Amino acid sequence: MLASRAVVRQMCGPVMQSSRVDVDLGSRSYPVLIGTELLPGLGGILREHGLKQANAFVVTNPQVGGLYFSALEKALTAGGFTRVVRHEIPASEEGKNWDEFSGVCTALLENFPDTGAVPLVILLGGGVVGDLGGFAAGVFRRGVPFVQMPTTLLAAVDSSVGGKVAVNFGGVKNIMGIFNQPRLVVCDLALLRTLDAREVRSGTSEIIKYGAVCSGALFQQLEDGALEHLLALKPDVLTDIVAHCVRLKARVVEQDEFDKKGIRNVLNFGHTIGHALELSADYALTHGEAIAIGMIAATHLARALGQCDAGFAIRLRDLILRAGLPVSFAAAPELFDRVIRAMQMDKKFREGKNVLVLPTGVGQWEQVENVAWPLVHEAVRAVLTA
Numbered sequence: 060m061l062a063s064r065a066v067v068r069q070m071c072g073p074v075m076q077s078s079r080v081d082v083d084l085g086s087r088s089y090p091v092l093i094g095t096e097l098l099p100g101l102g103g104i105l106r107e108h109g110l111k112q113a114n115a116f117v118v119t120n121p122q123v124g125g126l127y128f129s130a131l132e133k134a135l136t137a138g139g140f141t142r143v144v145r146h147e148i149p150a151s152e153e154g155k156n157w158d159e160f161s162g163v164c165t166a167l168l169e170n171f172p173d174t175g176a177v178p179l180v181i182l183l184g185g186g187v188v189g190d191l192g193g194f195a196a197g198v199f200r201r202g203v204p205f206v207q208m209p210t211t212l213l214a215a216v217d218s219s220v221g222g223k224v225a226v227n228f229g230g231v232k233n234i235m236g237i238f239n240q241p242r243l244v245v246c247d248l249a250l251l252r253t254l255d256a257r258e259v260r261s262g263t264s265e266i267i268k269y270g271a272v273c274s275g276a277l278f279q280q281l282e283d284g285a286l287e288h289l290l291a292l293k294p295d296v297l298t299d300i301v302a303h304c305v306r307l308k309a310r311v312v313e314q315d316e317f318d319k320k321g322i323r324n325v326l327n328f329g330h331t332i333g334h335a336l337e338l339s340a341d342y343a344l345t346h347g348e349a350i351a352i353g354m355i356a357a358t359h360l361a362r363a364l365g366q367c368d369a370g371f372a373i374r375l376r377d378l379i380l381r382a383g384l385p386v387s388f389a390a391a392p393e394l395f396d397r398v399i400r401a402m403q404m405d406k407k408f409r410e411g412k413n414v415l416v417l418p419t420g421v422g423q424w425e426q427v428e429n430v431a432w433p434l435v436h437e438a439v440r441a442v443l444t445a
C-alpha cells in the first residue's frame with residue numbers, strides 16, 4: 060500500500076511545505092522526500108534512513124556539479140562521510156551513452172577496488188545522470204546502494220522514481236538497462252531554481268502526461284492555473300504537484316514494478332513516437348519537448364481510431380501550448396523515415412507488431428496493439444511540419 064504524508068516544517072523562519080511518498084515494493088521499498096532546502100541536511104537524512112557508508116561516489120555533470128557539489132560535499136562530510144568522490148558525465152542526452160556508462164564503471168573500480176569499501180552512489184542531476192548512474196550502481200559488484208537527488212522538474216516527477224535505469228545504445232533510447240530501485244530519493248525543490256526556463260517547461264510535459272492519462276483531477280488543476288504557478292516554480296504548488304505525480308507513479312510502479320503486466324505502460328503515453336523523434340532529431344528537442352509532440356501524435360492516432368473525442372484533443376493541445384511546449388516539429392522530409400525506423404525498435408513492440416498507449420478521455424488510457432501502419436504514419440506526419 061502506498062503511504063504519503065504532508066508535513067509542514069518550521070526551518071529558521073519561513074514555514075516550509077514538505078512531503079514524503081513511500082514507494083512500497085516489499086524489500087525494495089523506499090521513501091521519496093520532497094521539500095525545500097533538504098541538501099544542507101543530507102548527511103543526517105542519509106544516516107536517519109540507515110545509509111551508514113563512509114564513502115560516497117557522486118555522479119553529476121559539470122553544470123549541476125558546479126552549482127551544488129560543494130554544498131553536497133559539505134553536507135556529506137557533516138554527516139560523517141570520510142571520502143567523497145566526484146564523477147562527471149556530459150550534460151544532456153548526448154552524455155547518456157555506453158562510453159559514459161563505462162567511464163562511471165571504470166571510476167567506481169579505480170576508486171573502490173576493495174570489496175570492503177562499498178560506496179554509497181549519489182546521483183545529483185536530471186534524468187540523464189539518474190538513468191546512467193543508476194545503471195552503473197546496479198552492475199558494479201552486482202549492485203551497490205544508490206540515492207537519487209533529482210535536480211530537474213522532470214527527474215523530480217518521473218525519472219528519479221521507479222527504478223528504470225538505462226543508457227541509449229545503437230541509436231535506440233534506453234535499450235541497455237536494468238530495473239534497479241534507489242534506497243532513497245531526496246528531492247530538494249530549491250535546486251530547481253537554477254534551471255533555465257526551457258528545462259522547467261520540459262518538466263511540465265511529464266506532469267501533463269500524468270494528468271492526461273492517470274488523473275483527471277490533476278489535469279483540471281493544471282488547467283485551472285496550477286500550470287502557470289508550476290512554470291514560475293511557486294513553492295507550495297510545486298511541492299503539491301511533485302508529490303501528486305510521485306504518488307501516481309508510485310501507485311503504477313507498485314502494481315507492475317518489472318513492466319510485465321501492461322500497467323506500467325501508461326507512463327509511456329507520448330513516448331513511442333516521442334522517443335523516436337527525440338533520437339531522430341539529433342538532440343534538437345529535450346525529452347519533455349519530444350514527449351509533448353509524441354502526446355499530440357498519439358492523440359491524433361486515438362482520434363483516427365475513434366478512441367477519444369475532439370474535446371480531449373483540444374484540451375491537451377491547449378495545455379501543452381500554455382506550457383510553452385511544441386506541438387509539432389519542423390523537419391526535413393528525410394526525418395519521417397528515421398522516426399519510423401527508430402520507432403520500430405521500441406521495446407514494447409513484439410514481432411513487428413506495434414504497441415501504443417492511447418488516451419481514451421481525460422485521466423484514461425488504453426493499450427492498443429497492431430495498429431495499421433498507415434494510421435501510425437499519418438499520426439507521425441501530423442506532427443512533422445516542413
Ligand SMILES: NC(=O)c1ccc[n+]([C@@H]2O[C@H](COP(=O)([O-])OP(=O)(O)OC[C@H]3O[C@@H](n4cnc5c(N)ncnc54)[C@H](O)[C@@H]3O)[C@@H](O)[C@H]2O)c1
Binds near residue numbers: 185212214217251345
Ligand atoms: N527512468 C525513467 O523512468 C525516466 C522517466 C522519464 C525520463 N527519463 C529520462 O530522463 C532524461 C531526461 O531528463 P532531464 O529532462 O532531467 O534531462 P537532463 O538530465 O539532460 O537535464 C537537462 C539539463 O538541465 C541541466 N540541469 C539539471 N539540473 C539543473 C539545475 N538544478 N540547475 C541548472 N541546470 C540543471 C542539465 O545540466 C542538463 O543540461 C531522458 O534521458 C529520459 O529518457 C527517464
Ligand SMILES: [Zn+2]
Binds near residue numbers: 217265330346350
Ligand atoms: Zn519521459
